[in-house]
Amino acid sequence: MTDENQTPAGDQNTDQKKQVDIEAMTPTEHLAYVDERKAEVIKLNSIIERKGGIVKDLNEKVSGEDVGTETIIKPISDSESLERMGLKVDYAYPDEVIDEIMKLGGKKSLENPITKKVADQMAKDIKVAKATDIPDGPNSSADRTVKVSDLEGLSSEEMEKVLPHKEV
Numbered sequence: 402m403t404d405e406n407q408t409p410a411g412d413q414n415t416d417q418k419k420q421v422d423i424e425a426m427t428p429t430e431h432l433a434y435v436d437e438r439k440a441e442v443i444k445l446n447s448i449i450e451r452k453g454g455i456v457k458d459l460n461e462k463v464s465g466e467d468v469g470t471e472t473i474i475k476p477i478s479d480s481e482s483l484e485r486m487g488l489k490v491d492y493a494y495p496d497e498v499i500d501e502i503m504k505l506g507g508k509k510s511l512e513n514p515i516t517k518k519v520a521d522q523m524a525k526d527i528k529v530a531k532a533t534d535i536p537d538g539p540n541s542s543a544d545r546t547v548k549v550s551d552l553e554g555l556s557s558e559e560m561e562k563v564l565p566h567k568e569v
Contacts, residue, residue: 423490435490442482449477484508498524 426434477485484507488499492511498520502510511517552560 435486438486439479439483442479442486446477446479446482481507492520492524494520494524495527497527 421434485499488494488502488508502520505516511520
């Protein structure tokens with residue numbers, strides 16, 4: 402580590418690791434995987450705490466006041482991290498759904514069948530939205546603007562392809 406504001410070589414983004422097929426794991430492999438994730442959570446929390454101190458110092462320098470780290474970085478407890486991981490592994494919920502479940506009291510809130518049904522529907526809706534939102538695809542919700550300069554030199558048939566129009 403060269404400077405306290407730089408990320409050391411060991412603090413790499415863990416989201417870039419390859420995906421793991423949990424359903425194909427044996428019980429022993431699954432336990433080893435969970436233990437590995439627990440160790441990684443502890444490591445990441447220590448990084449957050451260390452970086453939180455740096456952020457607090459920077460906030461104090463900028464504002465001249467004593468600013469708590471919770472205004473920018475909220476460390477997650479080990480138990481909450483494990484509960485979030487359990488929701489991701491057991492139910493395959495996306496992070497948005499897990500955030501809402503944690504607001505409602507965590508995994509215990511899924512004992513209510515209505516809450517469970519709503520969480521399942523939210524997860525399904527998010528997955529469908531992500532699957533159908535292709536920026537350059539035919540069902541894209543992205544705005545397309547065509548300028549006159551884009552149309553110069555095009556034949557009328559090519560213009561029909563480029564310009565948005567309603568099929569009759």
